[in-house]
Amino acid sequence: MSKATHSIPRSIAAHAVLSAYTILALFPVVVIVINSFKTRKAIFRHPLAFPDSESFSLIGYETVIKQGDLFLYFQNSLIVTVASLFFVLLFGAMAAFALAEYRFRGNTLMGLYLALGIMIPIRLGTVFILKIMVASGLVNTLTALVLIYTAQGLPLAVFILSEFMRQVSDDLKNAGRIDGLSEYRIFFVLVLPLVRPAMATVGVFTMIPIWNDLWFPLIIAPAEETKTITLGAQVFIGQFVTDWNAVLSALSLAIIPVMVLYLIFSRQLIRGITAGAVK
Amino acid sequence: MGTLELKDIHKSFGDVEVLKNIDLTVEEGEFIIFVGPSGCGKSTLLRIIAGLEDATSGDITIGGEVVNDRPPSKRGIAMVFQTYALYPHLTVRGNMSLGLKQDGAPKAEIKQRVEQACDMLSLDELIDRRPAEMSGGQRQRVAIGRAIVRKPKLFLFDEPLSNLDAALRVNTRLEIARLHRQLGATMVYVTHDQVEAMTLGDRIVVLNDTRVEQIGAPMELYNNPANIFVAGFIGSPKMNFIDAKLLGRDDATTIGIRPEHISLGGEGGDIEGTVSHIERLGGETNLYLECGDMGLISVRLFGAYDFNIDDKLSGKFEDGRAFKFDEAGMRII
Ligand SMILES: Nc1ncnc2c1ncn2[C@@H]1O[C@H](COP(=O)(O)OP(=O)(O)OP(=O)(O)O)[C@@H](O)[C@H]1O
Ligand SMILES: [Mg+2]
Numbered sequence: 001m002s003k004a005t006h007s008i009p010r011s012i013a014a015h016a017v018l019s020a021y022t023i024l025a026l027f028p029v030v031v032i033v034i035n036s037f038k039t040r041k042a043i044f045r046h047p048l049a050f051p052d053s054e055s056f057s058l059i060g061y062e063t064v065i066k067q068g069d070l071f072l073y074f075q076n077s078l079i080v081t082v083a084s085l086f087f088v089l090l091f092g093a094m095a096a097f098a099l100a101e102y103r104f105r106g107n108t109l110m111g112l113y114l115a116l117g118i119m120i121p122i123r124l125g126t127v128f129i130l131k132i133m134v135a136s137g138l139v140n141t142l143t144a145l146v147l148i149y150t151a152q153g154l155p156l157a158v159f160i161l162s163e164f165m166r167q168v169s170d171d172l173k174n175a176g177r178i179d180g181l182s183e184y185r186i187f188f189v190l191v192l193p194l195v196r197p198a199m200a201t202v203g204v205f206t207m208i209p210i211w212n213d214l215w216f217p218l219i220i221a222p223a224e225e226t227k228t229i230t231l232g233a234q235v236f237i238g239q240f241v242t243d244w245n246a247v248l249s250a251l252s253l254a255i256i257p258v259m260v261l262y263l264i265f266s267r268q269l270i271r272g273i274t275a276g277a278v279k
Numbered sequence: 280m281g282t283l284e285l286k287d288i289h290k291s292f293g294d295v296e297v298l299k300n301i302d303l304t305v306e307e308g309e310f311i312i313f314v315g316p317s318g319c320g321k322s323t324l325l326r327i328i329a330g331l332e333d334a335t336s337g338d339i340t341i342g343g344e345v346v347n348d349r350p351p352s353k354r355g356i357a358m359v360f361q362t363y364a365l366y367p368h369l370t371v372r373g374n375m376s377l378g379l380k381q382d383g384a385p386k387a388e389i390k391q392r393v394e395q396a397c398d399m400l401s402l403d404e405l406i407d408r409r410p411a412e413m414s415g416g417q418r419q420r421v422a423i424g425r426a427i428v429r430k431p432k433l434f435l436f437d438e439p440l441s442n443l444d445a446a447l448r449v450n451t452r453l454e455i456a457r458l459h460r461q462l463g464a465t466m467v468y469v470t471h472d473q474v475e476a477m478t479l480g481d482r483i484v485v486l487n488d489t490r491v492e493q494i495g496a497p498m499e500l501y502n503n504p505a506n507i508f509v510a511g512f513i514g515s516p517k518m519n520f521i522d523a524k525l526l527g528r529d530d531a532t533t534i535g536i537r538p539e540h541i542s543l544g545g546e547g548g549d550i551e552g553t554v555s556h557i558e559r560l561g562g563e564t565n566l567y568l569e570c571g572d573m574g575l576i577s578v579r580l581f582g583a584y585d586f587n588i589d590d591k592l593s594g595k596f597e598d599g600r601a602f603k604f605d606e607a608g609m610r611i612i
Contacts, residue, residue: 175360
């Protein structure tokens, strides 16, 4: 930034606001992580203190690891998240391409219809979804969750991606057509790489609610072998006694995979958010 | 029989008619220019020829075959776009060979044709670069190369030079003219630029407001415009139009005279005015005379002159150079 547009008081103010927000956002996460390394007593006595030699304990992690199913829960969460993400991005991008690229009757209406789901939470339909899943024998399967999350993620994906696809140069697509590329090749080879930042943005916004969801796993797939990690962590929360060490440790562990996925997307994400702002 | 024939082409987007009754025959090896104001449908017509857009009605014939229902890649055409439209993930070689690969041409032939095109356009050193690593002029040369490699029956250009700076534009224009001579190919070229239109074209098609106003050789349009629109559109600076009554004539509604056909000084001139602006270009001088009711009249003189603002001058139309137009704007001969 040049000196002319950069004043010290303004920059202090900006950093103050950003720091305050960062602290606010990170606070719960930090509390969970530091407490997961403390003894049960220390958690309740000094919840905000960092673990020291006296209060440090790995008892939570030990419990979690001994409770061998947790690995399975992780695996389930990962399968559901990655599969849903894949289908949301694939079908979302394809629908967005069609909406952005082809002129047909009802194009705008179709776009509105596909975006409607952004405003209507899918949970409103839980009862019907459950009925459908029961009827089709998909209760207690990961397939059911993948289907639901794909439906949940698609509206936002179509909405954001079609906006970006409209910006891809027509000339480029036409050059491809003249060279004899099929519409699929044009989509996969020419257009998708150019909207990669938008795909990453959509990816992150889709992935996090899926990973964190407790509702649908609890209702649709609560069986032992299909439990996701967020649901699995609930085994430590009893009606009368809660093993807080284990709960906090499980939650801390649950952060790691999303964090890795996020890091994969994040370079693209920042470009996606600032695209258009800076050419 | 021409390489390209358009028969009664119509095009509308919804209720908006963009092109009406377009008829055109282009002979083998001809260089045809489409000019017209922005939004008159030049690009749309070119895209219809390419097959990127369907005509609402009418027939397109390329090389003797009706191609209405054929996809762009099967029409025997190649197109060069204003924005170059190179594939960003491919090198120069990849960009040039993609079309041939899709056609299933043998590897050796692809390699040979790409190298030949690179030779023609002096792109040899760039052959392994990607578009992002090249300048605008180089990218446009690659785009032209990509077209050449396909050996099309018909080249289509949509304002290929308008993203280039002035010096590059001249170079690339000469290059395109040379290619046309060398390949003897039929070309259709859309442009805004007077100079490109006049210097490159065998014939110019002037489009305006959905219609073809006139088709003819550059000098024919210059010397014999069919109507007031063509007269005003071809030539720069623009032709002056003067209400005939103000000149004391009753054989026309409007009189048109080109700036270069007014001579200054002398008695008994056709117009009188004061100099309001002077443009000295070295080789020529453009004067703008404020002529009362007639408005601003531009005069183009060859050589350098010492006029001053507010000089009073009289101008005389060169014999036989004034054009007469009727009420509807059609030329009276
Ligand atoms: N996809 C479309 N949908 C609706 N109208 C369109 C579409 N494409 C072009 N038009 C309209 O058709 C007309 C002709 O457009 P076209 O791009 O052919 O103009 P042009 O002569 O190439 O202009 P320019 O010189 O500015 O490139 C314009 O009025 C434009 O608004
Ligand atoms: Mg155009």
